[in-house]
Amino acid sequence: MKQVTHSGIREAIRKRIIAGEWALGELMPGEAEFAQEYGCARTTVNRALRTLAEDGMIERKRKGGTRVRPLPLPPAQLRIPILREQVESRGSTYRHRVTNRIVRRTPAEIRERLQIPETTRTLYLETLHLADDRPFAFERRWINLDAVPQAEHAELTEYSANEWLVRTVPFSRGEVSLSATKAGSDLASALATHDGAAVFTLDRTTWLEGQAVTAVTFYYAEGFELKFSI
Amino acid sequence: MKQVTHSGIREAIRKRIIAGEWALGELMPGEAEFAQEYGCARTTVNRALRTLAEDGMIERKRKGGTRVRPLPLPPAQLRIPILREQVESRGSTYRHRVTNRIVRRTPAEIRERLQIPETTRTLYLETLHLADDRPFAFERRWINLDAVPQAEHAELTEYSANEWLVRTVPFSRGEVSLSATKAGSDLASALATHDGAAVFTLDRTTWLEGQAVTAVTFYYAEGFELKFSI
DNA sequence: TCTGTGATTATGTATGCACATATTCTGCTA
DNA sequence: TAGCAGAATATGTGCATACATAATCACAGA
Incomplete structure (x- = not known):
């Protein structure tokens, strides 16, 4: 029994x-x-x-x-898949395009998020992620070149920065913040939507052994849902 | 060593x-x-x-x-706290107000989500959650009265439906979906914001031992962020 | 009554052993 | 060469035992 x-x-x-x-x-x-x-x-x-x-x-x-447990925890196990998997699990074809790539002064806001001094060089990247050649998500990313110097000259054609980092700096940890953003005109045009669209937004700051690796924001196209089981 | x-x-x-x-x-x-x-x-x-x-x-x-692991999983442990804790952890005072409460025909969309027949009675609830008496989140909920008959006459003054269910039907499981919604005029007025605001939205359908318990949607006021560590 | 100290106790964990189970590997056979 | 049966093997698990550790409790003493 x-x-x-x-x-x-x-x-x-x-x-x-x-x-x-x-x-x-x-x-x-x-x-x-x-x-x-x-x-x-x-x-x-x-x-x-x-x-x-x-x-x-x-x-x-x-x-x-x-x-x-006196008050049971609402136990949610959320694993945020990498973008390629999010797209391909919908049966669409994934592609990405780097639309901007530059080593430049790091904005104060990002320096604070990464807790790095003004002198630290960062790589700024903008990437558009496509599902069946339609915009799926737009990504703004800063990579700490002190932590990942080889990023400066990395080929990001086969793999997006997203995947490249997962393979190069695996098992990093960090903070995630989910929110909703009202699209401005630049974001709206990047995502091929209209001004004022409600955009699902994911912010992530990543650390490895106490050193900041990257800060990234993903803006998802309209209609996106992040689903998971609890 | x-x-x-x-x-x-x-x-x-x-x-x-x-x-x-x-x-x-x-x-x-x-x-x-x-x-x-x-x-x-x-x-x-x-x-x-x-x-x-x-x-x-x-x-x-x-x-x-x-x-x-060949491709490391992005491991995110997200626990969605109950609203009272979300509010109180910001140092604000939590209150809630039931703004609508009725046993009525269940919309087809909800019947499908809960997988219940047309004959099943459900309790519909609208609740406004306040932080320091300002709107924090607006909740629409359907409760399956077959699964939780005592909900029909439950006092929901001390505890909101949210907390009442957690205590009455603990350890239920289900599906969650996160998205961004553009506020219509009714939602905007409930949350005391403007038409077209970007609203962070959480949908949850809950089951206990194969029986649908509740379907709920939370609309969070502007500026809300759901934060967690990975 | 208050305080501190030591006994008590439920969980936490390391170990050696035996056996279970799922794969992979090997080699025989057709 | 292809297919299959059985051997080999790495992980999975249960058990008895011993000791570690953290709370709690009881009691003595001020």
Whole structure:
């Protein structure tokens, strides 16, 4: 009846929590108790409960015991795919075009986002991402040339700066901000839409081992939706 | 020098991956090899590598071995806080006002989203969420009364429908869609902004054990940003 | 009543071992 | 050469045990 695998026990306990066997915030049985009930080692229960805690379903404290989360976290696992995948998953053909590329003075706002001094050189890039040759997203990007010097002379024809960085500086971390922007005339013409269009906007600042790598803003064409499961 | 804890080993290996010791997609040493190198049990290495795999940094296959992810996943952990927390974390006072509440025919679009027949009764709610008495977000919600019959007569004064559902039907799952909407005149007046404003929009459809619970759309006031770390 | 200290206890983790499971690899056979 | 069966192997998992660690609790002393 009851599985004696950690995943089986995890799902059994998950069902019991959802069924309301313990109220929000209420203390649950301890590992030893569950182990006896399910007829398995405490180690196995430990793993089941640890996983549920990682999922945000329960809280655990040494000596304090295990309890159902008082206010369950809305757990959303959002993975923002790289643009090529966003386009190709819609069945469209992806292409990109670098419309501007220059090493120039970094605007103060970007210097602050990247926390770099005025002397640091950055590469500024504007890229238009196309789905079936229609504008899909417009990208403004600054790359810290101290962190990624080889970007200055990188070929960005086969791969966009987006993909090039993912391959060159993988596993970087950072901050993302999502918002809605009212298109000005320059943005509207880049995205081939009208002035005042509501544009879904994604800002990302990326770090690797404490050093700023890049700051980027994506402006998505009208009708774009970022979908994910929770 | 090197920790013999799973987290110590995990971080050591993470650093080696980031340093580029193995190329993207390249085969890494096996568990037994790492265990010998770090002088610990294979179980410990197993947990370290398992965690790295959950983080999306490596891929593992039985007999196939462990390799660095060929194309690293952009790992974004987004937890959408409930509105009260979004407001209060900005240091503002949260209040809400139910501006409309009616059991009526469910629009076909919503029936499709919830996959419910025409006969199913739903509760329609409009709620205005305020930060320091200024509009922060406007919410349109349909609640499946088959799934949550007690919603029909629930007091929604202390807690908004948002929070009431989180407490009543915790741990539900679903789909989220983020987009940008151009405000029409009714939405603009609800949010006390101007016609044509760019409005950040969040759609969510929620399920519990295969049954549709609620469909909701949040329209956030101008200037709103949804921030998170990756 | 307040305070601090030590005992208590639930979870956290490392280990050695055994066995399960999914792939890949090898070599036999047609 | 193609196809298939079985061997080999890396990861996956369960268990018993021991000890670590962090909270909490109880109690003594001021």
